[in-house]
Amino acid sequence: MALRRITQETFDAAVRENVDEFEMDPDEALREAVEQFQSQGVDLSCIVKAVPAATSDDKHQEQTHEILQALESLSVAQDSPDSTKAAADIKCFTEQCLLGFAQRYLAAQKGAYPVILSYCQKSMGEREATFAALSALSALTDGQPDLLDADGKRFLLDALEQHQDDSSVTRAAISAVRHACLKHEQNRQDLVKAGALPLLTSAVKRHSGCAEVVKEASAALRIMTFDDDVRVTFGHAHEHAKMIVLQHNGLKVLIDSAKAHNDNITVLSELCATLSRLAVRNEFCQDICDLGGLKLMMTLLAGSYESAELVRQVLSAIRAVAGNDDVKDAVVKAGGVQLIVIAMNRHMIISAVCEQGCACLSVLALRKPNNCKVIMEEGGALAAVQAMKSHPGVVNVQKQACMLLRNLVSHQPNYSQPILEMGVEALILQALRAHRDCGDAAKAALRDLGCQVELRELWTGKRGGITN
Template structure:
């Protein structure tokens, strides 16, 4: 059997891994090349469609080719054998939309638009292929037309699906369209929901789009939508997620983003904290909405006074209630713990959390979901923040079994570096100002677990050694530079 290796490009991409960026070289092929190999397997080797597809995938993967951008399906062949054209369903729908772009109304192409959206929503490769065939200007033209015809949901859904994972597609014209739709359809929750989803997709990992849309006034439109349609769960989720993404610093192409400034604007200029907390109160029975709102509150608690504001607006009481009433739901527990961790950066809030019985609730949640590494990580992080510079809080944490829960988490998740790091930080904070707690923690077996974490995870080096040092254990600290035997040259 012929082995194909028709590689057309080798490009560099970057992947975030912790605090490092790993550069990886990937070989790529075109969709046409892949489809040709599948067809040749069928025609030359008389394979069935499924076998031909599987064989092509295995061939290219064995050669280190990245197939993440390839639609792994058998393309349909044109009825005209002379042309021998092949086309995937997403492209067939796109071709139909392109034919009617200048003459057909959005209503007339609804079926094709829904088909296009459906296939773009299946996987990234489908929408990538569509984008390579210039789908964006076609869909944008329908979006502009639909905004005038008041039939905006269908076209905007296609735009949202197409831009998912492809924020670079959005241009200035598209930005203005989204802003106009958010203003024009402020009273229509169904249109707003889809438009906000498109905004969210276009801002994830794209700092320039975020900054442009914020300058265009998207923030008051998002908070206004959440406030006006607070009873619509799906819209509140979309608006909350979009606001949170505005506070991200996730575009590796940009050295400095505006994440902190955007968070300040949401809170100070657009009353974002109150909007989110009131929205949460309106959906106490909807865990998916509450997860989103807690996650966004965590990202907005970027200043000491903001943490205090959350408490004064009833946010802390709400969060404590959520933890007490939903401790059986791990996904919500994780986000609630993340929110507590964020707002407890304020020393007064630390005391408020402890006085409200927060330590006991956190330990209960950790013990209930000890097998869930994310809950254990956030639980240890919460207790660590509550213990920092607070000797009285450290005693409460010890009395409620916080140290024991952290050590159990270390035993359960030996392979999870973040659990190990957060547990080490908690143990260190517990004894840094309360040395009398060192021996009880050592009696629980802390030294062996910390030593194991140091041996297993290089990233635990600093926090692990600091924990051992403050516990009074022997630890080798290596001086990287003493300032002697040399001089700095400029």
Template sequence: MAKHRITQETFDAAVRENMEEFEMDPDEALRDTVQQFEIQGVDLSCIVKAVPTVSSDEQQEEQAHEVLQVLDVLRNRKDSDSVTELMADVKRFAEHCSLGFGQRYLAAQKDAYPVILSYCTKTLEERDSLVTTLSALAALTDGQPDLLDAEGQQLLLDVLKKYHADSSVTCKAIHAVRHCCLKHEQNRQDLVKGGILSLLTDAIRQHNGCAELVKEASVALRVMTFDDDVRATYGHAHEHAKSIVLEHDGLKVLIEAAKANVDNTSILSELCSTLSRLAVRNEFCQDICDLGGLKLMMTLLADSYETPELVRQVFSAIRAVAGNDDVKDAAVHVGGVQLIVIAMNRHMNISAVCEQGCACLSVLALRKPNNCKVIMENGGALAAVQSMKAHTDVANVQKQACMLLRNLVSRSQSYNQQILEMGAEALITKAIKTHQDCGDAGKAALRDLGCQVELRELWTGKHSSLSN
């Protein structure tokens, strides 16, 4: 059931009522108001949970939230005012927007976007000021991509073209692009038509030694391959991924950037995640391998298996590129199975690592009896069983582990007894009963393990007829 929503004015009035009628101090009044609305099932995600303050302007006695006070100052600033003071106010506005979605939403409701966009336009020729205004634009549009209009799209494209050699300006502009494209298909399509993919890949290529920019641009490229806008009946995620690879040499750009940042696990994690989003065709998977991407992933696993987030992203990338059967064999041949199992055992308490590890081994085992042998010999099945024991309440871990166990025995029952002796049957049965999503994968695993399983026939084609 959808939660009720209230306006900021209603919330603020309730806080004032607690302070005036019940003589609560501001903090107590705020806590009580939040608690009462939450008990009523009200969604407060768009609300500024703070007590409004009186503006520093002595002539203005009306209370307002600080983000609106700063916005009002920016709205009334004159071109003749000090640039230093002006940029200080823009920076203050960005800081308030960064406090939470409630501040950003309230500012947007009071028409902050055209005000900030006008400052971006005015500072287009002033590099230092532009960095500040772009930061404010990125902060305001975080979670609010609908704010971006055609004028804003063109401004971001113009900035990236004009300041392509400046890593700081480029990074801020890309940050805004990312926020405006997340969960907004139309913005993605419009910016792609405007040439954003070329600008993003060129930025990584030109500044692959700048860690912050490489990370930001990599995430932005990945966002262009998302299909996350529920309002769009048809997205261009696949087309954008193909364009990044075929028209902009994206695979080589990302892998070269990874090689240039081998000591930065945060960047490597993002690059692996983006590569996995681009492995949408069989030949792309092979290209990643040929360009040294698979070797890089294995090196990362060997050198950084202590870092769980990087391990998770590397698992996801291996899983994606192993959709190609030749890459499957190559990954196993270079010791990938051993590294995956070691990393899984090291982070057995982290469900996301276990999920991706099981999924990765499952892909390597699919239709590959020889690979199954290597996985069994190196403890892959045991790692899956241990994952199921460690995360009984996580449906995705249970499902991926069931799929791995099923793939290991689907073409050869010689491992059945060994897996059953690990206690797999009871764990799979429990997963089926506990998690609805595990039904098909769990029953398939039990069937191929030779266990008793009830398979329900959904439709037999009988007792019905076709009418003209």
């Protein structure tokens, strides 16, 4: 059932009524209004849950929210010759937007985008003003990519071109690009056609020593490969990934950047996540390996296994590049199986690490009997069983563990008995009962392990008569 929605004005009126009619203090009035609407099934995610403040010391002055006061002040200041006042106002507006989505949404509803865009266009020739404008645009469009229009896209690309040597302006512009492209396929396609990809990759190369720029640009490149806009049937995710790799040398750019930031876990996580999105073709997986990407991943897994987030991203990247059969063997030869099992055991309580660990081992085992032998010897099956026990309610952990167990025995049936002795049959049956999405993987695992399983034939391919 969809939640009901109300306007900010309706919510504010309820708060005022609690103060005026029921003589509540402001904080109590606010709490009461929130509880009242939530009990009625109202979605308050887009509502600023604050008591409007007076715009001056005059108690009779109309009350409004701080974000709208900042917007009003900025609207007046942008036509003023006093640049200092405008700079202070746009900084205040940006800070208000950063407080939460509700503030950004309210500002957009009250016409903030044309005001900010106008400020952006007037600021282009001056570095500080451009940085402030980009910061405001980035903050406003976070979660609201539909706001960006053709003029806004042009401004972002112009800012990236004209301020290529300025790391702060570049980072702010890329942040705005990232927000504009998340869950918005048309913005992605428009920006790519207009030349965003070479600007993003060149930003990584030009500012390779600046962690913030590398992180932002890597995230923006990754978002260009997303297929996350539910309004679009078919996106250009695959085409964009190929363009980044083939036309803009993206793999080498990212791997070289990772080598330059080998002590920055946040940057390395972003870079690994992006590399996994670019491993869309067999030869790309091999290229990542040849460029030193696999060696880098092994080093990170061995040296930074205490960081669960980095481990998760590295495992995801290994899973992606191991789609190439030669890379599978390279991972195993490099001691990857042992490192994956160690990482899983170290972070067994974290479902995302268990999911990626099982998925990695499953890919390494696929069509590779020799790899299956290594996985069994290094305790990979036992780690998967422990993951199933630790996360019975997480469908993806259960599914990936079932797929791993199935891959281990599909070409090596002699492993069935040792795995069954770990108690997996009961765990798989439990997953089968608890998670509908786990059905196919669980039944395939039971079948290949030699357990009794009901395989229902959904269609025989035979024609039947039509009866009235």
